[in-house]
Amino acid sequence: MRMAVGHRGVVLVRDGFSTRRMWLFECLRCWYVWEEAYLVRHVTDDHGNDVEVWLQGGVPVQPPWSGTCCPGCGVYHVTSFPVGYLAQHPELAPAPEPEPLMAATPVARWVPPARAPLPGRLLVAMGLPVLAFIGYELYENLFVRTHPH
Structure with missing residues (x-):
């Protein structure tokens, strides 16, 4: 010291x-x-x-x-x-950091067309089977059971 x-x-x-x-x-x-x-x-x-x-x-x-x-x-x-x-x-050994590239100028990109929103497609996908089931049940109860062969 x-x-x-x-x-x-x-x-x-x-x-x-x-x-x-x-x-x-x-x-x-x-x-x-x-x-x-x-x-x-x-x-x-x-x-x-x-x-x-x-x-x-x-x-x-x-x-x-x-x-x-x-x-x-x-x-x-x-x-x-x-x-x-x-x-x-x-x-x-860790790889050396790459040299930074020069910033590229932005180029216009292709944008895909807009699709139907998910809730609309979901309603169609769920609604069609439900409608088919209800239609079959109505047919079964109204016509087949009331008019036996």
């Missing part, structure tokens, strides 16, 4: 160092493979214990083994691989 003198007095500054680490993950649901970069600060606390602070984009985050979420499907059921695993298995 060093002491630095500022305009407000003595400030305690902890000695430490930082390392960059890449972690390779694979989702156990959708099999998506991705890599995340971390900055790990190694410092010593006031009691002499070594502490690691994990950062992404300058923001403290949980360590990679603690609740990583798949960016592909959103589940938390992921596994990680040891350091250097991706270098030994380049076929697992």
Whole structure:
């Protein structure tokens, strides 16, 4: 621990160092493979214990083994691989992002003709069998039962 003198007095500054680490993950649901970069600060606390602070984009985050979420499907059921695993298995490396294409100008599309709304077709589909059934029952009750052979 060093002491630095500022305009407000003595400030305690902890000695430490930082390392960059890449972690390779694979989702156990959708099999998506991705890599995340971390900055790990190694410092010593006031009691002499070594502490690691994990950062992404300058923001403290949980360590990679603690609740990583798949960016592909959103589940938390992921596994990680040891350091250097991706270098030994380049076929697992995430594909580079494709170059964005220039925006195409919109072209007029063919639009299919409008169809009858579903409730009208549903009434016809349900109504015809019901009408046939009622007609048969009327015929059966009025003519066949009242005029026996």
